[in-house]
Amino acid sequence: MTAVLAGKSIIITGADSGIGAAAARLFAKAGAQLILASRNAERGTVFAKELADQGATVRFVRTDVSDEDDVRAMVAAALESHNRLDGAFNNAGIGYAAKRVHELDRADWQRTIDVNLTGVFLCMKHEIAAMLKTGGGSIVNTGSVGSVSAFPVAPEYNASKYGLLGLTRNVALDYGKDQIRVNALLPGATDTPLVPQQAKLKGPEHAMPHPMSVLGRMATADEVAQGALWLLSDAASYVTGTALTVDGGFTLT
Numbered sequence: 035m036t037a038v039l040a041g042k043s044i045i046i047t048g049a050d051s052g053i054g055a056a057a058a059r060l061f062a063k064a065g066a067q068l069i070l071a072s073r074n075a076e077r078g079t080v081f082a083k084e085l086a087d088q089g090a091t092v093r094f095v096r097t098d099v100s101d102e103d104d105v106r107a108m109v110a111a112a113l114e115s116h117n118r119l120d121g122a123f124n125n126a127g128i129g130y131a132a133k134r135v136h137e138l139d140r141a142d143w144q145r146t147i148d149v150n151l152t153g154v155f156l157c158m159k160h161e162i163a164a165m166l167k168t169g170g171g172s173i174v175n176t177g178s179v180g181s182v183s184a185f186p187v188a189p190e191y192n193a194s195k196y197g198l199l200g201l202t203r204n205v206a207l208d209y210g211k212d213q214i215r216v217n218a219l220l221p222g223a224t225d226t227p228l229v230p231q232q233a234k235l236k237g238p239e240h241a242m243p244h245p246m247s248v249l250g251r252m253a254t255a256d257e258v259a260q261g262a263l264w265l266l267s268d269a270a271s272y273v274t275g276t277a278l279t280v281d282g283g284f285t286l287t
């Protein structure tokens with residue numbers, strides 16, 4: 035693989051599982067200097083060591099993206115370790131309680147909004163402050179096909195992911211003049227621990243009304259991470275404010 039992220043200092047949130055972990059492996063091979071962030075200190079530390087043993091420049095920082103002090107410390111760690119911040123893959127996210135709106139507890143609503151939407155706001159707030167000091171950067175926020183299509187029994191998830199796309203477009207508009215590109219990545223069904231957890235909660239009676247993709251299978255986490263790699267690289271230097279679907283054609287149906 036060519037080192038398309040060579041020398042770039044990049045944060046990945048939700049980095050110890052699923053799409054974030056695939057991105058960490060891919061970005062390390064592409065030459066990035068990485069800060070890996072997630073809530074799970076034990077899993078994150080073991081994973082960062084595994085990548086470091088393979089030659090990656092990597093540091094794990096335990097971070098709850100819905101906590102502003104944690105997010106501030108995560109960005110400070112990137113500046114301390116690598117002197118700058120060139121890119122961020124704001125990917126941490128959680129699913130939904132699988133209830134219709136009249137049955138949904140406010141706490142379930144709030145938890146998903148706090149992580150999937152407020153977490154992305156907090157990350158961008160502190161990442162952009164760092165990027166402004168060094169003349170620009172690139173941010174990719176993980177939305178979902180649920181940023182553009184309704185899912186059964188997922189009101190809080192749909193609200194958080196539609197909101198994420200609106201926020202992404204807003205920030206792309208405001209920071210273009212500062213050479214900061216901001217894009218959303220919209221995965222379809224992807225083979226990660228989130229999918230079976232969610233399917234179990236939903237039960238078969240609330241299955242999606244359409245097939246999960248026209249390719250007849252789920253995405254691998256690596257296939258989705260490839261989209262983030264491209265958006266963060268200079269190959270996408272004229273791309274900002276876009277929503278890149280990596281969904282095997284799900285949104286065609």
Ligand SMILES: NC(=O)c1ccc[n+]([C@@H]2O[C@H](COP(=O)([O-])OP(=O)(O)OC[C@H]3O[C@@H](n4cnc5c(N)ncnc54)[C@H](O)[C@@H]3O)[C@@H](O)[C@H]2O)c1
Pocket residue numbers: 047048049050051052053054071072073074097098099100125126127128129149153176177178179220221222223224225226227228229
């Ligand atoms: N798997 C899919 O089918 C699918 C489809 C569309 C979108 N997505 C999105 O992709 C992203 C990654 O999901 P995944 O499928 O890899 O799931 P996953 O459960 O494998 O990974 C989620 C990661 O986010 C971290 N995380 C959760 N809450 C956090 C918090 N408050 N602070 C910091 N880290 C936190 C977890 O520790 C984990 O590392 C999510 O935003 C999800 O909504 C996934």
